[in-house]
Amino acid sequence: MADEENNRAAFEVQARYCDAMAAPRTAALCRALGRVLTRGTLVGTRLLYWAGEPVADATVLRIVGGLHALARRGVADPFAADDAALAAILAIHDAALLPWLDGPPQTNEAQRSAGLMTGLLHVAATLGLRLEILEIGSSAGLNLLIDRMRFDLGGVRVGPADSPLAIVPHWRGPPPPAAPITVVRTRGVDLAPVDVRDPAQAERLAGYVWVDAQDRLDRLATAIAMVRAQPVDLTQGDAADWVEQRLAEPQEDGTVRVLMHSVVWQYLPAAGRARIRAAMAAAGARATPARPLGWVMMEPNRDLHRHEVRVQCWPSAEPMQLVALTHAHGAWVEGLPAPYETRDYVMRRGAYE
Numbered sequence: 001m002a003d004e005e006n007n008r009a010a011f012e013v014q015a016r017y018c019d020a021m022a023a024p025r026t027a028a029l030c031r032a033l034g035r036v037l038t039r040g041t042l043v044g045t046r047l048l049y050w051a052g053e054p055v056a057d058a059t060v061l062r063i064v065g066g067l068h069a070l071a072r073r074g075v076a077d078p079f080a081a082d083d084a085a086l087a088a089i090l091a092i093h094d095a096a097l098l099p100w101l102d103g104p105p106q107t108n109e110a111q112r113s114a115g116l117m118t119g120l121l122h123v124a125a126t127l128g129l130r131l132e133i134l135e136i137g138s139s140a141g142l143n144l145l146i147d148r149m150r151f152d153l154g155g156v157r158v159g160p161a162d163s164p165l166a167i168v169p170h171w172r173g174p175p176p177p178a179a180p181i182t183v184v185r186t187r188g189v190d191l192a193p194v195d196v197r198d199p200a201q202a203e204r205l206a207g208y209v210w211v212d213a214q215d216r217l218d219r220l221a222t223a224i225a226m227v228r229a230q231p232v233d234l235t236q237g238d239a240a241d242w243v244e245q246r247l248a249e250p251q252e253d254g255t256v257r258v259l260m261h262s263v264v265w266q267y268l269p270a271a272g273r274a275r276i277r278a279a280m281a282a283a284g285a286r287a288t289p290a291r292p293l294g295w296v297m298m299e300p301n302r303d304l305h306r307h308e309v310r311v312q313c314w315p316s317a318e319p320m321q322l323v324a325l326t327h328a329h330g331a332w333v334e335g336l337p338a339p340y341e342t343r344d345y346v347m348r349r350g351a352y353e
Contacts, residue, residue: 002050002051002052002053002054004048004049006054007047007048007049007050007054007059008034008037008048009034010034010054010055010059010060011030011031011033011034011037011060012030012031012034013055013060014030014055014060014061014064015027015028015030015031015034017305018030018210018212020305021305021327021328021329022212023210023212023213024212025079025210025211025212026064026210026211026212028079029064029067029078029079029086030060030064032081032083032086033060033063033064033086035083036083036086036087036090037090038087040091041090041091041094042094042095042098043063043090043094043097043098043101044090046098046101047059047063047101056266057104058104058105059101061104061105061107061208062100062101062103062104062105063097063100063101064210065100065105065204065207065208066096066097066099066100066101066207067079067089067097068207068208068209068210068211069100069203069204069206069207070089070093070096070097071211072203072206072207073203075093076089076092076093079211100207103192104267105208106139106140106192106194106204106205106208107139107208107209107263108138108139108140108141108142108143108194108205108220109142109209109216109219109220109328109329109330110142110143110145110149110165110167110219110220110222110223111167111169111216111219111329111330111331112143112262112263112298112326112328112329112330113143113145113146113149113151113167113330114151114153114167114169114326114330114333115262115298115307115309115324115326115330115333116143116146116260116262116296116298116309117146117149117151117153117158117167117176118153118176118309118323118324118326118333118335119260119296119297119298119309119310119311119323119324120133120146120181120258120260120294120296121153121156121158121176121177121178121179121181122176122177122296122311122321122323123256123258123294123296123311123313124177124179124180124181124256125177125179126294126313127256127292127294127313128179129254129255129256129292130182130183130184130254130255130256131181131182131183131184131255131256131258131294132183132184132185132251132252132255132256132257132258133146133147133183133185133186133187133258133260134187134188134243134246134257134258134259134260135186135187135188135189135259135260135261136188136189136190136239136242136243136259136260136261136264136276137189137190137239137261137262137263137264137267137268138188138189138190138193138232138234139190139193139194139205140193140194140195140196140201140202140205140224140227140234141188141190141193141194141227141232141233141234142196142220142223142224142227143188143260143262144186144187144188144232144233144234145165145186145223145226145227145232146183146186147159147183147186148160148163148165148226148230149163149165149166149167150162150163150165150166150167151166151167151168152166152167152168153169153171153175153176153333154171154173154174154175154176154333154335155171155175156175156176156177156178158181164222164225164226165219165222165223165226167330169326169327169330169331169332169333170331170332170333171332171333171334171335172332172333172334172335173324173334173335173336173337174335174336174337175335176323176324176335184252184255185233186232186233187233187234187235187246188232188233188234188235189234189235189236189237189238189239189242190234190236190237191236191237191238191239192236193234193235193236196224196227196228197227197228197231202224205220205224206220213329216329238272239264239268239272239276240268240271240272240273240275240276240279243259243275243276243279243280244275244279247279247280247282247283251291252291253290253291254290255291256292256293256294257283257291257292257293257294258293258294258295258296259276259280259293259294259295259296260295260296260297261296261297261298261299262297262298262299262307263298263299263300263307263328264299265297265299265345266299266300280293280295283314284312284314284315285314287314287315288315289315292313292314292315293313293314294311294312294313294314295310295311295312295313295320296309296310296311297309297310297345298326299345300328306325306326306327306328307325307326307327307328308322308324308325308326308345309322309323309324309325309326309333310322310323310345311323318342319342319343319344320342320343320344320345321340321341321342322336322340322341322342322343323335323336323340324336
């Protein structure tokens, strides 16, 4: 359980992560909030008395999202405020900001599909079949558009050439396998899905995008337009329940069923993570060459301020492989050379996005 000192220190932790990701305005706001928060507002009281682990709970990003939303509406500009002005903004907009603390940030970054597609290319190269994608923690379902995006990953081009959403990260290291990919279906689940057809929900999603990243805001607008034009298959539910149910469904011959997720594992309860691991292990034991299983994850290494793309395929005794490193928002991807590090993903303490 955190105390006031640890809760206040979380603002510096997040600021350092923003520094590492070239987001100076967001970093400055994080540091200012750490200085000016008091128990004189409901927001300050709740943040300083936060009972959980503030970094894992993303408390800083919750309030930053609310403040960015105020700025986007032209109500107040916390990014240009000195400490006294920021304290005044918190006091004036206390009631409006308080609901932003009720849940974790919904940062649905479509460019994260760069890391996910890198993993899917490894699955396709290993198993050579069509892909049925199951995503947990889908938020607004923007990464469920992965079959409608066009990618250039170190010269490996995937997806429809006429897609309005281009995913072209700066590439480092060896390119991913140039394997043909056919996605037959994408489905997703989220505990609190965002319906971007609702302007208020779409605007809330934009609030969580860091003010420093206009390219992310532009990409978000394009992805939202694509979802509105052709909705994705996104449902509300518990991730563990949903994975168990989907894995129990009949699977077509010649199709790989792939569990996919990005920056969600830390938000799941330990019991939920254990159930998903168990369900995947059981489904992996049942997998056949005609009905194989894959797992692609892009999750943070919080100690090193980077994210890791890991892949596992069944039927196989090969453990999970680390195939790439990536920027949290997909700005760059670094392909790793074989032989790949083989170990399961382990969450670490520290900063994250």
